[in-house]
Amino acid sequence: MKQRMIIDMDEVMADTIAKLVRVMELETGLTVNEEAIQGKGLWEGYPDGYRQSLTGILHRKGFFEDLPVYPNAVPVMRELNEKYEVFIVSAAMEFPNSLQDKYNWLGVHFPFLTWHQIALTGSKSLVHGDIMIDDRTKNLDPFPGKGYLYTAHHNLGITEYPRVNNWEEIGNEFL
């Protein structure tokens, strides 16, 4: 029986931050202070009062539909999908306009995954499996299998989980 692998979307498959930073720059003229966000939330890279702008952008219909894909995610996922029982689990429910965007995005970039393999949840504490790859410890902590932290600016410094830094490393670890 194949091991079940649960893979996150935002900041693991999709470069959500790249688009968010670009839209913020287009709309406010402000660029992110990269130093200020190491080990912290993205809003720490903007002046006070911009947190609401970031959240507003995330709530827009269409925001999640054209996110850039991380390098090597497609070919590595294609092989993982042969070897493991892969599920894509995204904690999307906070942003209801993202639900169909995320479904569409997966169809465009990962057409070899079927709708059976997608779950859009409020909480990831609901899911079980053998392996989880996620950029948030709050998702890995309740997971009954083995968790791997996908490196993101906000999780630098966390040492509780084995880390994967990019999709090449995911390939090396799991294929």
Place this chain on the structure above:
Amino acid sequence: MKQRMIIDMDEVMADTIAKLVRVMELETGLTVNEEAIQGKGLWEGYPDGYRQSLTGILHRKGFFEDLPVYPNAVPVMRELNEKYEVFIVSAAMEFPNSLQDKYNWLGVHFPFLTWHQIALTGSKSLVHGDIMIDDRTKNLDPFPGKGYLYTAHHNLGITEYPRVNNWEEIGNEFL
């Protein structure tokens, strides 16, 4: 710690079939043959060739947004939500236009549930918990907790699971 209870939407909380039958009647003039669907799929209640019409209706944007709520579902759910860790899990991914409809429907009828408690999945084999209430054995079979079959026309005759026939019985069993 509260027990985790996983509750299905279609044909447990929402009377999906009532709306589907009504739309079919409006659009084709055909009423369902109630006798023909006992223990069987809804399409068995229509002449050959109507299966595609049923699927087409289910795929429409807005279909799932105004489904009738089953009697007593709201007050019983309100109490279950105090006593249990309730999650609403719907296998919605086959119908991507339903995703936001389902989110909206829950917000209208069950405003005391939060987005943290909602999951829209392809497969329910992904979720774990203590109790699951569902009208499909394919969802109950892989569930590691205790499954309860919510009675629907298509599951009559199944004896593998304890049954709940309506929300009054759910209240009596779990409150």
